[in-house]
Amino acid sequence: MINRILVVCTGNICRSPTAAHLLREALLGCDIAIGSAGLGALIGQPIDGAALATLECHGHRPQLHRARQLTAELAQEADLILTMEQGQVQGVIQRIPEVRGKIFLLGKWQGELEIPDPYRQGPEAFEHSYGLIERAVASWAGRLLLRR
Template sequence: MFNNILVICIGNICRSPSAEYMLRQKLAEVKPNITIHSAGLGALVDKGIDDTAAALLSEHGIDPSGHRARQVDRDMLTQADLILTMESRHVRGINKIAPQVGGKTFLLGKWSENQEVPDPYRKSREAFEHVYKLLDQFTDDWLKYL
């Protein structure tokens, strides 16, 4: 059904790579052939994951050290079977790049009343912890549909 999942935020160094690596870990045994990747609408290209986001993932047994930020493009969007975003404005940004993907673009928090995931970039560890909890919940919410 969904073989190629693309997770989007802005810089591709905090939220989207965290959600990408969480989904990979959660689906590794049950759906090992799914491609899960991430990109940003204003990516900090080739930059690694934010140190605080990386630390939180590592504390939960996830190694995000291989991540490098990528700029989203039309090809990535059209090739994805499912596109998950952090905020409504990301959905609008995607629709400007590739209007034809609107039917497969959703908020990661869709199953939790379309809740958005706030950007923790340059904020406190507590802000990152809050975002981590949301990402963990929202990725869990998606598992039954994947």
Template sequence: MSKRILTVCIGNICRSPTAEYLLRERLASRDIQLGSAGLGALAGYPMDATALQLLAEQGIDGAAHRARQLTPAMLREADLVLGMEKNHVDAMVRLAPGTSGKIFILDKWLQGRDIPDPYRQQRPAFEHVYGMIAQGIDSWLRYL
């Protein structure tokens, strides 16, 4: 049973916080701690405005988010870690070598695709990524 779930990308302002807040919304009735972090986080920054807007359009408020730098302790404390790209998974395993059994790509149960980084792109790129993240999360729900 996953009681602590962590989502991870690079900057922790687009993909991983979107995944975190979508998980929060979908798992609201469950006793699960959710968080996100970045391998190269823009620590202290809020969520990207376009990512925030897409969540708001679904009735989800991500305004409280502030980017955090991923640490080995975060990986050890989590029960499940979901990375956005295969190279994120590899980097996390290198950062905390005993954690590989609980680190997976978000798209694992679908096509195993990397979820591209929409940072500094136009809204259509964010919409595409949002859809991929939502599908990835929905595919995990039966296992949580």
């Protein structure tokens, strides 16, 4: 049974907080704890302004976010770890090899799709990443809800 999901990206200020928020909404009422972290987190920083604006443009009001670094404890507590890129899967495995069996791409169900980092790019890049994250989250949520 999956009770804890950890979403991982690089800085933990754009993609992973966006995906974590969308997963929380998609799995509302399922009692699944969803968090996020970064491999090179900008520790303590809020969600990027452009990522927040993109979420708000789509009618979302995410909870307060502060970036945090991926730790062995966070990874070990999670039942499922979702990353944005294959390199991040490898980065997690290199740091915390014992969690190998529970790491997948967020875009797994879209043909192992990687979600590009929009950081320091224009609104179009954030919108593109948001669309990919939204579709990937919907696929995961559908599968997770079937298992409950």
